Amino acid sequence: MCRGPDDKSLVIRYRDTATALNGEKRAELAGKGLLNAAISHLLFAYLAENGIATHLIQVLDEESALVKKAAIVPVEVIVRNRAAGGFSQKYGVPEGTALLNTVLEFCLKSDALGDPMLNHSHITALGLASEAELAEMTRQALVINGLLCTLCEKAGMTLIDFKLEFGRYDDSLILCDEISPDSCRLWDTDTGKKLDKDRFRRDLGDVLGGYREVLRRLRHARSL
Numbered sequence: 051m052c053r054g055p056d057d058k059s060l061v062i063r064y065r066d067t068a069t070a071l072n073g074e075k076r077a078e079l080a081g082k083g084l085l086n087a088a089i090s091h092l093l094f095a096y097l098a099e100n101g102i103a104t105h106l107i108q109v110l111d112e113e114s115a116l117v118k119k120a121a122i123v124p125v126e127v128i129v130r131n132r133a134a135g136g137f138s139q140k141y142g143v144p145e146g147t148a149l150l151n152t153v154l155e156f157c158l159k160s161d162a163l164g165d166p167m168l169n170h171s172h173i174t175a176l177g178l179a180s181e182a183e184l185a186e187m188t189r190q191a192l193v194i195n196g197l198l199c200t201l202c203e204k205a206g207m208t209l210i211d212f213k214l215e216f217g218r219y220d221d222s223l224i225l226c227d228e229i230s231p232d233s234c235r236l237w238d239t240d241t242g243k244k245l246d247k248d249r250f251r252r253d254l255g256d257v258l259g260g261y262r263e264v265l266r267r268l269r270h271a272r273s274l
């Protein structure tokens with residue numbers, strides 16, 4: 051992240067560094083930044099076309115973009131359509147189990163504390179976000195989930211779960227950070243094959259093969 055041409059913008063660069071287990075596991079995956087940039091820019095453009103306000107101003111090159119300098123709300127919003135990962139572990143539910151409704155979780159954005167889960171009263175008590183902001187993040191997260199599920203379905207992928215970050219900019223909340231296989235679980239709909247960062251977290255091999263497949267399928271789905 052570096053300064054943009056004025057004090058209301060920033061240049062973000064997508065890194066090749068992959069981390070897991072709260073930073074304990076780390077590797078350089080040459081080309082990951084380029085893939086995540088392409089995937090995230092495609093998804094942000096799609097969301098913007100469908101009425102979601104995002105931080106993206108302009109794609110600069112294959113691995114960087116000019117974005118609005120928003121004040122990031124220190125609350126990660128996790129949306130879950132199926133059980134997996136932390137949810138499966140915490141509640142003892144097999145991965146892939148369909149959920150009877152969409153699950154929304156809020157977590158403190160703090161690597162040092164391991165991103166602990168927060169409820170609404172924690173968030174307002176700690177002054178992390180107001181009730182109105184929470185309602186707006188909830189509304190936007192559900193709309194984004196619907197839009198992403200539709201696109202992924204066209205791409206033959208199931209959107210299992212994902213993480214969003216929002217920021218304050220000009221008195222409103224806008225979607226920030228990135229949406230990529232680093233922050234989503236995406237499974238091949240027919241085979242259940244994992245195409246996301248779980249390939250790195252779980253040593254499943256050919257991490258970038260999964261990311262390339264996600265990009266190829268999303269490009270195709272966008273062209274339909």
Ligand code: 5GP
Pocket residue numbers: 126128134135136137165211212213232233234235247
């Ligand atoms: P889980 O809680 O199961 O580990 O993660 C749920 C979803 O949110 C997964 O798609 C995961 O990739 C994403 N996620 C959760 N925390 C983070 C985070 O700190 N960084 C990123 N990039 N993604 C996260």
